[in-house]
Amino acid sequence: MATESKQTREEMPKAYNPAAVEGPTYRRWEESGAFTPPEPPPAGKLADGQTGKEPYTIVMPPPNLTGELHLGHALGDSIEDLLVRWRRMQGRPALWLPGVDHAAIAVHTLIERQLSEEGLSRRDIGREAFLERTWEFVRKNRARIAEQHKRLGDSADWSRELFTMDPGPALAVRTIFVRLFEKGLVYRGNRLINWCPGCQSALSDLEVDHVDEDSFLWHVKYPLIDMAGKDTGEFITIATTRPETIMADTAIAVHPGDGRYTHLRGAKARVPVINREIPIIEDEAIDPEFGSGALKVTPGHDQTDFEIGERHGLPIVNVMQPDGTLNEEAGPYAGVDRFEARKRIVADLKAQGLLEREEPYRHSIGVCDRCGSVVEPLMSEQWFVAMSKEYEKNGATRSISGDALKAVSEGWTGPSGKTTQIKMVPERHTKVYQNWLENIRDWCISRQLWWGHRIPVWYCEDEHMTVAVEDPTKCATCGSTEISQDEDTLDTWFSSALWPFSTLGWPEETQDLRYFYPTSVMETGYDIIFLWVTRMIMMGIFATDEAPFEWVYFHGTVRDDRGQRMSKSKGNGVDPEVLIDRYGSDALRFKLITAGGTGNDQRLEEPRIEAARNFANKLWNASRFVLSQLEPGETVPALDPSQQAMLPTEDRWILSRLERLTGEADRLMERFELGEAGREIEEFVWDELCDWYLEIAKVRQRSDDEVSPLPVLVHVLDACLRLLHPFMPYVTEEIWSGSGDLRGHLPDPGSELVMTAAYPAPADAWRDEAAEREIGLVLDIVRAVRNIRRERGIDAGTWIDAYVVADGAMAKHGPAIEQLARVRPLRIVANRAAAPSESVATAVLAGALVVLPLAGLFDFEAERAKLQKQRAEEQAQVERLETQLRNDKFTSGAPAQVVADVRERLEAARGRIDGLEARLAELQ
């Protein structure tokens, strides 16, 4: 037996302590330069781009600068870091691109909240002061956020922070805006947009949430009037959910085929309260089934009505001001808030006898996703991107949404000649993406907020427009120097959409851009597929004529332990730092990655994080044992598959199993089945390596005359640490190159850090079916003995006699079986007659019979009952398998391997039945 007291053992505490390891390990990575991003090769080398080590670029979502780091980020960060580490270990120069910009939404909201606590609004303090406050916040919190991300294993520092929070010049953003403008794809127009009275800004369709609200459907009678404008005494009833907008009505519409209203064709009605005369018109959009079949048309406050209005040339009346109060068009209600006005007008209509009835009604209303205010459709002058408009480029007719659709559906061929078909994981999101693009409307990109990139448009006193990348000094039309920039800023998602290439220096033809773009993987949550992914693809193709990435990996949502979505308002958000303090970031990462199916939502289950921590500890202790067997400075010899035949069976077994695992892990990870890969690695380490191979190796370590298991042990542990490193970076690094220093015992480590060591590549050199079968039987024998012990109530610690009737090959496994099953003396005999048959408990296996003399503990009836039960089960199985094999369609149709497996199982079952029969005969 090797000497016990070893340096490594003293350095490695008995339990893995993440808190003591993570900080120093992170610093070691930093100091080693391993985080330094790969340098693009010099210009001349780039033309082919395929040097056998194509770059691998991961796109990541921005750090949340509010400091409220949550588990969604933890999951995304974990996956991204895993992918980067894995690819770099494979020798591919992976780069992780950081993003920052759209955290602006969060910062902006936070500052506004602070202001409102002080009783101020954004407009009270002015743009300058507002921006100063946001900057102060960012400066103060940035370091803290960075620290939090480090603890998650987030390696954002790998990348150059080329993108900046500075909403100033932003070359890429302005360039795109100008180019879109030049193609007529960005335009300013007065249109019905979503207006948030809370934020006092325009919103895109995507920033409006729909929620159900219990309200009423008010049936209002509009007096009919004759040609002279006098009331006829008759009424037409309309149904509305928005009585406060009747002052903006410019028509009443009915369905052309609606017989109830044919007599009113060409008639007019009078709007209550303000007594405006409006026509009764016919339009196909009206549903005769709804309400009375007549609709009040309010083009200034409803999208459908706006479209009806356009068809019939109706005037547009706007009764509302940006803050949600009614304007002078509303007559008696001018200056009243919209909700108050609704109450008052309903009361007034009732008083005038014009309210036919009030019907309780549940319908959906739009609210601002940031502040929760009810959104108003309002006429407003805003900037838009034309999503479907056709334009010419390089002789081809294109459109923004059409190109984006093409990139996913059939593939997009860029100037490089390479065709990229963007693939999504899970695949189901592809259809959602396509469906959205097929029905897309123009994108409102201007915001009346002060955070973000200002629209690069200047106006002179004569309202001439100057659109430019660089700040102009005079009007492009009249030369006036009295120009001012548009007050509005761009939708933060407009900037974010441009981010992968603005990060890489676009529009300059930088080496970074040429080498790392298009990127490989965009990793993000499925909740922002429309906000971000679609826009990145659209803008990416427009800007560079290349699809921006090849894969989109969507992770799921992390819910709380009751399955509720985490949110600030519910107050159920969980700070990952608390969990990291408790279990370590490796444990949190491992749980997040392995807990669910690819892209599925998962719950935060603390017991599961604890289990992951326990796994880290298991790995730690197994390593501690292996290292304790090595002398300081002792290097084990390298393993060569050509020596396979010289190795003991169990060595060939574990190496064969390891190779199987390596192949599986590689296959799964290439397909982004990261969770399954992690689970399989864990299973191998815990079950096969720790529970079996290590125990067998101990037996060999204690006897001097055998081949040492140490080279194999070290080799397998090394491979496991490498395989596991992307999943559990800290603990693996600590064992490999830290206090464990496994590296120091390797014949050819090839790297200072496991982080930069080579990832195990799949191969078949060590595969050995015979060894797997042979050791499989050894394990079965040990399990059988343990099982009988438990059934007979024999303590696990008590040594008992045992016989194993088996092939002579089992003899060499005697010592292992003895130790693992705690049987001594163990006699391995060639035939049944050589073992006792009186007062013995038996276990019948396919290739062996286990016989345990029990003397006083023997229970005749229990033994017979057990054997009979097993015989019945085996017979049922034999019948099933025989039926299957009698079926010609099976034997001819199924793959040969499947048929062979069935035959083998049938033979094994028959063998066991023979053994059971023989044993039952003895018991007669």
Add this chain to the structure above:
RNA sequence: GGGCGAUUAGCUCAGCUGGCAGAGCGCUUCCUUCACACGGAAGAGGUCACUGGUUCAAGUCCAGUAUCGCCCACCA
């Protein structure tokens, strides 16, 4: 109104290209044996929501039903 998920052990969930139903926690019994009690050993526990279909073979593929959840949508 469309679309998409989910339905598997007591609970929370895996199960990839169809080929003897799995994990974690919990439960039962035993073990502090010199890597690990953040551990070890042996167990109990499933008509894979339901109904049809395809197939030699279905938890897995197809169609439909039910329940739950999510996304999208200009029916007032």
